[in-house]
Amino acid sequence: MADLGIPKNTIEILQKYNFSFQKKFGQNFLIDTHVLDKIVKYSNITKDDMVLEIGPGIGTMTQYLCENARKVVAVEIDEYLIPILGDTLKAYDNVEVINNDILKLDLNKLVQEKNDGKRIKVVANLPYYITTPIIMELLEKHVPVDCITVMVQKEVAERMQAGPRSKDYGALSLAVQYYSKPEVVANVPPNCFMPRPNVASSVIKLDLYEEPEVKVNNEEHLFKLIRASFNQRRKTLANGIKNFQGLNYSREEVVSALNNLGIREDVRGEALSLQEFAALSDELEKRRTNGNI
Ligand code: SAM
Numbered sequence: 583m584a585d586l587g588i589p590k591n592t593i594e595i596l597q598k599y600n601f602s603f604q605k606k607f608g609q610n611f612l613i614d615t616h617v618l619d620k621i622v623k624y625s626n627i628t629k630d631d632m633v634l635e636i637g638p639g640i641g642t643m644t645q646y647l648c649e650n651a652r653k654v655v656a657v658e659i660d661e662y663l664i665p666i667l668g669d670t671l672k673a674y675d676n677v678e679v680i681n682n683d684i685l686k687l688d689l690n691k692l693v694q695e696k697n698d699g700k701r702i703k704v705v706a707n708l709p710y711y712i713t714t715p716i717i718m719e720l721l722e723k724h725v726p727v728d729c730i731t732v733m734v735q736k737e738v739a740e741r742m743q744a745g746p747r748s749k750d751y752g753a754l755s756l757a758v759q760y761y762s763k764p765e766v767v768a769n770v771p772p773n774c775f776m777p778r779p780n781v782a783s784s785v786i787k788l789d790l791y792e793e794p795e796v797k798v799n800n801e802e803h804l805f806k807l808i809r810a811s812f813n814q815r816r817k818t819l820a821n822g823i824k825n826f827q828g829l830n831y832s833r834e835e836v837v838s839a840l841n842n843l844g845i846r847e848d849v850r851g852e853a854l855s856l857q858e859f860a861a862l863s864d865e866l867e868k869r870r871t872n873g874n875i
Contacts, residue, residue, distance in 0.1 A: 583673050586642040587615035592776060595640055599666050603777060607660050608709025611639045612733075614774035617785075618646050624767040624787050625705050625731035627651045632697040636684050636706035636716060636732075639663060641670035643707060648674040651703075655696050657684045685715055689725045701726045707733040710779075714738070714754060717788075721761040722805070730762070730788040739766050739784035746855050752812045756856055757805065760796060762788035798860040800867055803829075807863050811851030818848050831866060839865040 584591040592613050595601075603609045612618060621643065627633060627650040638644040638656035640663060647654045654677045658664065667679050678696070680687075693702055704720065704727055713734050720727055734742075737750070742758040743766060744750035758764050768785040772778040798804045810826035811819050820836040823829060837847045843861055845854070854862070 583645065583670055585615065586611075586640060586645060586670060587613065587618045589613040589776065592640065592642065595666060595670060599662075601640070601662065601666065604660060604662075607637075608711050609639065609660070610707075610775040610777060610779045612642050612707055612774060613776045614770075617768065617770055617774050618643055620768050621705060621707075621731060621733070621785055622646050622650055624785065625703055625729065627703060627705070631728075632700075632702045634689075634692070634702050634704045636704065636712075637709050638667060638679065639707070641667045643705065644671055644677060645674070647705060648677050652676060653696070654678070655680065655692070657682055657687065659683045685712060685719070689720065690723060693726050697726075699726060701728040703728050704730040705732070710735050710738075710781075717754075718757060721757060721790075727790055729790060731767070731785065732788075733770065733783050733785050736769065736782040736784045739764075739786040742786055742788070746853055748852075751852050752815075753805075753808050756808050756859065758788060759856055760794055760801075760804075762790045764788050796856050796860050799864050803867055804860060804863040807866070808851075808859055811854070811859070815850070815852065817850070819851050819854070820847060822851060831870075835866065835869060839869060 586592050592611060629652050631651045632653045633647050633651045635644055635647055635654060635656040638658050644654060644656050656677060657680045661681055664679060664681050671677050693699055720730060741750045741752060741754050742764045744755045764786055766784050766786050770783040770785060806828050807823065810823045810829055813826065814822050820833050823831055823836050824833040839862060840847050842865055845858065
């Protein structure tokens with residue numbers, strides 16, 4: 583099958599099937615072989631790997647993945663793309679296309695069924711409207727994943743990599759950095775896609791830790807605390823956490839925990855490192871369980 587990374591081949595397929603792009607599905611297909619090569623190279627795919635591709639489109643990246651992986655499972659929401667994929671991927675016997683919404687699938691179950699529960703690699707040119715939910719799903723549900731290499735909006739990639747005291751730092755940065763080591767591996771301009779998106783894109787690779795490097799007693803509590811702290815960015819951390827649904831700490835409890843950790847009580851969430859959030863989470867939980875308020 584002709585390489586769909588070459589624009590003329592993509593145009594031919596789109597015309598053959600009279601395909602119309604659906605904006606609601608974030609359809610911007612890659613038409614640059616250098617970018618495709620880079621994504622495959624940085625995702626370190628070998629013939630031992632099962633790759634989960636989210637949103638194969640007309641199968642452009644899928645072709646590259648099939649060449650390099652043992653097995654590719656590609657989940658595509660748009661039913662109009664399914665017959666096209668049957669055509670563009672017919673040369674490969676190591677691919678399975680699933681017509682579904684990735685957000686509706688139980689991904690732990692999928693990895694169990696398709697790869698005996700062994701760690702997979704995730705690769706995607708993500709539809710931008712699902713970037714955060716799908717990444718959070720993979721991380722928080724502990725899906726057995728080795729690495730996630732994805733095209734995202736450039737500013738989202740920057741948020742994933744950001745550290746304390748920067749404007750991009752927030753709940754997404756902390757979640758990504760708790761579970762993985764993020765690295766932007768390429769910046770990709772709009773002209774590498776058809777149709778062209780309005781924003782610049784980046785390929786970011788998240789290498790997942792087997793065990794998180796930062797230790798915390800209760801992960802769920804930590805992430806509630808983080809969400810509460812960034813809920814209203816202009817507020818101090820103590821005011822943000824106060825009465826946040828699902829936590830129910832008073833301002834005094836938070837201030838007292840901060841004092842114990844030697845952190846100023848007027849600190850804002852954006853100034854705390856992941857380690858400090860973890861310490862605060864443990865400190866607050868300890869006080870609650872000891873009844874020491
Ligand atoms: N991988 C192709 C490429 O690089 O050319 C297409 C990428 S395009 C940015 C995103 C793809 O994800 C589209 O094919 C779109 O239909 C699909 N998609 C959108 N939402 C989805 C969802 N919730 N679940 C699965 N696929 C989805």
